[in-house]
Amino acid sequence: MNRHPIALQIQKADKAIVAEDFDTLMDIYTHDAILVVMPGVNAVGKDEILKAFKKIGVYFKHGLQVKQNGMKVLESGNTALVLANTVVSGPNYPATERKATYVFTRSAEGIWLCSIDNSYGHEVINAKL
């Protein structure tokens, strides 16, 4: 239904996360992207983001599931904000819907890449870590 190219990138990223296909996953981020690993803890740049996803895989006992329960893309030039209801679950983690916020940047080649990945939304405000 939602055929925005960014929605397709997010779908590709979600599949790659579930499959732990880190090569595909890393191709979706800008080189200096920031990932909120948990509120107060950020991974910056592809090396840190890759390490974070490998740890996340272990944390979720290699059974992490991610799906989007609705999203909206707001574009301005080569920048876009995505509001998404992201549902995360795992063998040891009951399904939890997060009010996720993602920023995408369109590259010179016209590809939308994720530059800011904050699945925790407003939980980052006043994070204790």
Place this chain on the structure above:
Amino acid sequence: MNRHPIALQIQKADKAIVAEDFDTLMDIYTHDAILVVMPGVNAVGKDEILKAFKKIGVYFKHGLQVKQNGMKVLESGNTALVLANTVVSGPNYPATERKATYVFTRSAEGIWLCSIDNSYGHEVINAKL
């Protein structure tokens, strides 16, 4: 406490909104910025944003108040995402906290300008308008 240059821009914008100082306010937006006027209704570009703020002023009987009850800035290169608890009130509008999301872009001159202004956060998903 929060002295990030973007926090100062937001403070300046909030004061300009309250004072209906539209010249100052418009200087804080990029030329092709997008403003969510209400979920499902967007103003695109400075002309439409200016018109929207003038209507908002009338809607709030020229008594709109805006303040930020906590915010967090996540930066990646020349792009930044702001998560903010934005409190809006007016003579005919009880104080309402919105889970606002703002994207700022750093100009060639090093000034952070608002490119995506969505004070409604995830309310834009599945908007009926």
